[in-house]
Amino acid sequence: MSYVEIPLPRLGVALGLVAVAAALSRRSGLGLAGDLTLGAARCAAQLLAIGYVLRLLFAEERWYWVALALSVMLLVAAFTSARRVEHGPGTRVLFPRALAAIATGAAVALVPVFTLVVVPRPWFEARYLVPVGGMMLASAMNVVAQVFERIFASAHAEAAVIEQLLALGASPQQALAPQVRGAVRAALIPTINGLLTVGLVALPGMMTGQIVGGTEPEQAVRYQIVIMYQLVAVAAVSGTLAATFARRLLFTAGAQLRVDGG
Amino acid sequence: MAARIEARGVRVERGGRRLLDGADLRVEAGEIAAIEGASGSGKTTLLKAIATLLAVDGGQVLLEGVDAAEIAPTVFRRRVAYVPQQPPMLEGSVADNLATGPRLRGAELGGAAAGALLSRVGLPSSFGARVARELSGGERHRVALARALANDPVALLLDEPTAALDPVAARQILDLVGALAGEGLSVVVVTHVEEHAARLGGTRWICRAGRVEAREGAS
Numbered sequence: 001m002s003y004v005e006i007p008l009p010r011l012g013v014a015l016g017l018v019a020v021a022a023a024l025s026r027r028s029g030l031g032l033a034g035d036l037t038l039g040a041a042r043c044a045a046q047l048l049a050i051g052y053v054l055r056l057l058f059a060e061e062r063w064y065w066v067a068l069a070l071s072v073m074l075l076v077a078a079f080t081s082a083r084r085v086e087h088g089p090g091t092r093v094l095f096p097r098a099l100a101a102i103a104t105g106a107a108v109a110l111v112p113v114f115t116l117v118v119v120p121r122p123w124f125e126a127r128y129l130v131p132v133g134g135m136m137l138a139s140a141m142n143v144v145a146q147v148f149e150r151i152f153a154s155a156h157a158e159a160a161v162i163e164q165l166l167a168l169g170a171s172p173q174q175a176l177a178p179q180v181r182g183a184v185r186a187a188l189i190p191t192i193n194g195l196l197t198v199g200l201v202a203l204p205g206m207m208t209g210q211i212v213g214g215t216e217p218e219q220a221v222r223y224q225i226v227i228m229y230q231l232v233a234v235a236a237v238s239g240t241l242a243a244t245f246a247r248r249l250l251f252t253a254g255a256q257l258r259v260d261g262g
Numbered sequence: 263m264a265a266r267i268e269a270r271g272v273r274v275e276r277g278g279r280r281l282l283d284g285a286d287l288r289v290e291a292g293e294i295a296a297i298e299g300a301s302g303s304g305k306t307t308l309l310k311a312i313a314t315l316l317a318v319d320g321g322q323v324l325l326e327g328v329d330a331a332e333i334a335p336t337v338f339r340r341r342v343a344y345v346p347q348q349p350p351m352l353e354g355s356v357a358d359n360l361a362t363g364p365r366l367r368g369a370e371l372g373g374a375a376a377g378a379l380l381s382r383v384g385l386p387s388s389f390g391a392r393v394a395r396e397l398s399g400g401e402r403h404r405v406a407l408a409r410a411l412a413n414d415p416v417a418l419l420l421d422e423p424t425a426a427l428d429p430v431a432a433r434q435i436l437d438l439v440g441a442l443a444g445e446g447l448s449v450v451v452v453t454h455v456e457e458h459a460a461r462l463g464g465t466r467w468i469c470r471a472g473r474v475e476a477r478e479g480a481s
Contacts, residue, residue: 001281020445045302070374094270094278160348160350161350161352162347163315163346164350164352165352165362165366166315166339167315167338167339167343167344167345167346168339168340168343168362168363168366168409168410168413169336169337169339169363169366169367169413170336170366171335171336171366207292252317254314254317254331254335255314255335255336256314256316256317256335257288
């Protein structure tokens with residue numbers, strides 16, 4: 001495999017692109033120059049750091065290091081999706097549920113693919129497991145955050161209707177069904193749009209990366225197809241689980257609506 | 263003999279405040295109990311606690327002598343219908359709204375049954391085609407009553423059913439409540455209008471500081 005290397009000083013040239021955005025922000029009075037600078041700095045620092053971590057992981061090739069890396073990514077993803085959910089019961093209550101929803105979605109997407117489709121040797125090969133695992137965890141994180149946000153907000157806004165349905169003999173599942181459906185649909189739509197437009201609107205990052213890295217386009221495309229299908233499974237499983245957890249938090253054991261979510 | 267609906271020492275606390283402080287109420291079959299009281303006295307809380315829509319911190323609610331905690335909430339709420347002060351209309355037509363309760367338990371409400379429910383609350387059967395969310399306040403109250411009756415309950419809990427209604431519409435609702443009690447339903451009505459409580463002609467109670475007391479001079 002051959003590719004054009006990027007020497008560190010040339011990264012500085014790319015940084016000029018952020019300077020353009022910052023200058024435009026200042027000129028238009030958007031007040032985003034600070035955020036852009038911080039974002040650019042964090043982006044570089046985090047990615048350079050993960051680059052070194054990946055190098056160590058690839059060099060060591062021990063299953064426990066791979067497991068540790070995926071665990072840290074999972075914890076960060078769960079914490080991020082459980083944070084700042086308006087009208088939700090708080091991060092401490094949501095965190096374990098986000099963790100379970102993300103971990104299950106990622107496991108459903110990863111285990112069959114790495115045992116039946118890609119099958120690396122050894123099975124825990126970091127070069128495959130860590131980047132693909134990270135993509136699944138990030139996708140699950142966004143889905144779970146979106147489902148939590150939508151369900152708690154809509155339950156708060158539509159509390160009177162939900163309570164009316166309960167009063168008419170609805171179970172919590174029946175009373176919250178429209179909100180659950182809406183949240184899971186909204187979480188799945190970007191993934192479905194991705195399936196419909198992939199290759200037409202944009203070439204996905206992983207495929208682009210593989211092609212730049214020297215992989216045959218035909219193989220890069222096959223990897224991308226697998227990734228897209230995995231993302232669908234992640235969105236469906238993590239989204240549905242997050243919705244189920246949210247619903248359980250929204251009702252007491254006596255099937256009464258808790259408008260503060262817990 | 264067990265009352266149709268009974269609240270025994272019901273206590274509700276929220277955020278360190280005691281909203282109900284050992285409220286008792288007994289309502290027999292075919293009886294109307296009118297509960298009056300100032301706003302914040304706990305009337306609505308009591309009604310929602312009896313409807314099991316609010317978790318209680320103490321005491322019991324009994325339906326024909328059976329503790330509500332021992333009855334599945336979906337079953338209890340079909341038998342004891344609650345209509346809030348501003349009943350929200352669900353999406354769709356009036357007929358869709360009426361069919362909600364039966365649909366939730368897997369049954370269907372036929373056109374004839376829907377028409378009968380509408381006529382019971384003084385509305386023509388053609389009303390079923392109207393868009394529920396476009397109704398006036400008085401019409402909403404009637405439809406909400408009909409929707410609750412579609413579950414064939416044995417008790418009705420009505421929170422300020424005459425609030426925001428003009429005097430004529432209010433009288434019609436009160437007469438309707440009287441007629442329903444005449445059919446054997448137990449009705450608990452919360453109101454802050456003394457005249458409306460008197461017009462109902464049932465037992466009269468007053469809610470004060472989270473407790474329910476018999477109103478002086480009440481039957």
